Amino acid sequence: MVLKVYGIAASRASRPLWLLEELGVPYERVPVDYRTGATRQAEMLAINPNGHIPALDDEGIIVWESMACTLYLARKYASHGGLNLGAQNLTEEAELLRWSFWVMTEVEKDALSVLMHRMAMPAERRDARLAEQAEKRLAVPLRVLEAHLATRPWLAGDRFTVADVNVASIVSWIRPAPQVLAVFPAVSDWLQRCLDRPAQRRVRTMASAESKIA
Ligand SMILES: N[C@@H](CCC(=O)N[C@@H](CS)C(=O)NCC(=O)O)C(=O)O
Incomplete structure (x- = not known):
């Protein structure tokens, strides 16, 4: 089956x-x-x-x-x-879980607000104020991600893993507010490499x- x-x-x-x-x-x-x-x-x-x-x-x-x-x-x-794409050892398991839970709890709600209120909803239902508030809050977790990616190409271990799939899937929702990502060069570069994958x-x-x- x-x-x-x-x-x-x-x-x-x-x-x-x-x-x-x-x-x-x-x-x-x-x-x-x-x-x-x-x-x-x-x-x-x-x-x-x-x-x-x-x-x-x-x-x-x-x-x-x-x-x-x-x-x-x-x-x-x-x-x-x-x-x-999974963990090779317990250290990597901790990293995959940590980043996956982090993105769901610290980023997803505000990233979805950006996506909806900057792009996905019909223009008459969008609320720019909700988008702006979400964008402001997102700077906090994005700073954490930027610091992590400043010294390594991928989130966990030294290769592309499920952590990159999970985190990039949500961070990509912020792209309709390019000014938010623009101040985080390591995040922007990593996101582009994730999205360019065949x-x-x-x-x-x-x-x-x-x-x-x-
Ligand atoms: N936390 C859930 C959220 C799932 C979710 O809300 N999915 C949406 C589509 S992206 C859905 O099925 N919505 C239909 C509904 O709520 O009726 C997950 O990550 O799988």
Whole structure:
């Protein structure tokens, strides 16, 4: 039974999709669209009772929460295709967990405000004040990220890992406010290197193909 990923690519499902594309693991995508109410249908609620995407069904192992999905996949496919995006030892495990929890709790909410109020919502529903407040708060965690990346190319270990997937997936939401990222050169350079990866480009292509269909 092939691994199933529930969710359209233009959503937080892009996180596990990016990881799978990096590793070259075969999967089947069930493009459940959160904009149509499909995540709240009985069939999806049976998989994720929260009514959200993404979710994975890995031969009966159900995983939801996007970063639980990426961390699970990185561990399961740690030696797949010559690329290890998971931890090689406990020190790296600590780093992957630390950065993943950090970005969810310290960055995601404000990054989403920037994305919504600077770009994603229809212009008449955007509130520039909410975006400005979020941008101001984001300088605090971005300073932490900048200091970390000033001395190393990737977040954990000495290679691209699931920590980079998780953190870049959220920090990229701040791009509609370029002035916020511009004062953090190490973050900007690292983010660009993450987004230039062929696997990430493939996920963006999937996402734009789907928005043309929708
Ligand atoms: N913390 C969750 C959030 C999941 C989430 O909110 N997903 C959105 C799409 S990006 C969704 O499914 N929304 C549909 C809904 O809430 O009805 C995660 O990271 O997986």
